[in-house]
Amino acid sequence: MTRIPTRQLGDLVVSAQGLGCMGMSHGYGASDDDQSVATVRRALDLGVTMLDTADFYGSGHNEELVGRAIAGRRDEVVVATKFGFANRLGEPTVIRGDAFHVRRACEDSLRRLGVEHIDLYYLHRVDPAVPIEETVSAMSExxxxxxxxxLGLSEASAATIRRAHAVHPISALQSEWSLWTRDVEAEVVPVCRELGIGLVPFSPLGRGFLTGRYRSADSFALGDVRRSQPRFAEGNLARNLAVVGVLEELAASKGITAGQLALAWVQHRGADVVPIPGTRRQRNLEENLAALTVELSADDLVVLDGAAAQVAGARYDETSLTFVNG
Incomplete structure (x- = not known):
């Protein structure tokens, strides 16, 4: 595999594709730390420089795992982590963006990661009770x-991004963006580009569904968050499998996988876009990185855009949706 090209998030230079580490500890069933550490280290060997984690993932476990994986290789890595979910996996969800929590969360993340500084620090979700100016001012300190x-924001609205950037330069906006989640394109992406803010799409493979590997909700292990998400519910699932069918047909004509095609579509959104597909497995990592070399024609994009228009179901349940576009 050729060396991975780089892209810029504001004035931060990173590999054109990062590695999302969430699923190594959170959301997708049982984890295997040794397997995950090996995958992170393989990513570094291949030239991936940005690793994405958060204090929320596995109630801190994911940051500890990333810290273990990068031990002795700190100078090869852009460490990106997030704060804001104050009660980890407790109920109900509590978002905190107050200055005290900003400082405490950062210290806790530094300790778990075993690093002296965080390269890219995101507000995971916007606290509706705290002015964004207060949060970003504390982050700038x-x-x-x-x-x-x-500094970065995640799932923030266009208006919030503007207000935050006026306090301190925001380097990156992390939000869900893929063939089946495109709401950021209306307002958020234009504002980021106006302000010179890079874009970091998470779940660029539609939580793995766009790879074609999952054909029913029963494909997911007990405890997998996808079992409760509307797009995997009966009725919606059948319609979304038809979308995957379009990807599989076009991918086959190119001699690539459906997942590589879906990821290439995200990579083609612009030179300021750095997706962070997540995986625990080295073979999936290598498959994802190969998408960097996939070329898409104008006709290909028409086919893919047509498929995307057929997606059924919301990306989160009603409660979770209240925490996006903040």
């Missing part, structure tokens, strides 16, 4: 102190 290098 972390930059001044050398604990953080660059």
């Amino acid at each position: 972390l930059v001044r102190l050398g604990k953080v290098r660059h």
Whole structure:
């Protein structure tokens, strides 16, 4: 495999594709730490420089795992982590963006990661009870102190992004973006490009569904969050399998997988886009990275856009949706 090209998130240079580490600890069933550490290290060997985690994933376990994986290789990695979910996996969800929590969360993440600074520090979700100016001001103080290098937001609205960027430069906006989740294209992407903010799509493979590997909700292990998401519900699932069928047919004509095709579509959204597909397995990592070399024609994009228009179901349940586009 050729060396991975780089892209810019604001003034932060990273590999054109990062590695999402969430699923190694959270959301998708039982984890295997040794397997995950090996996958992270293989990613570094192949030239992936950005690793994405959060204090929420596995109630801190994921940051500890990433810290273990990068031990001795810190200078090869752009460490991106997030804060904001104050009660981890407790109910109901509590989002905190107050200055005290910003400082405490950062110290906890530094300790778990075993690093002296965080390269890219995101507000995981916007706290509706705290002005974004207060949160970003506290985050900017972390930059001044050398604990953080660059700031980011996740699932923020266009208006919030503008207000945040006026307090301190925002390097990256992380939101869900894929062939079956395109709401950021209306307002958020244009604002980011106007302000020079990079875009980091999570779940670029539609939580793995766009790979074609999952044909029913029973494909997911007990405890897998996808079992409760509307797009995998009976009725919606059948319609979405038809979308996957379109991807599989076009991918077959190119000699690639449906997942590589879906990921290539995200990679083609612009030179300021750095998707972070997640996986625990080295073979999936290598398949994902191969999507960087896939070329798409104008006709291909028409076919893919037509398939995307047929997606059925919301991406989250009603409660979870209240925390996006904040």
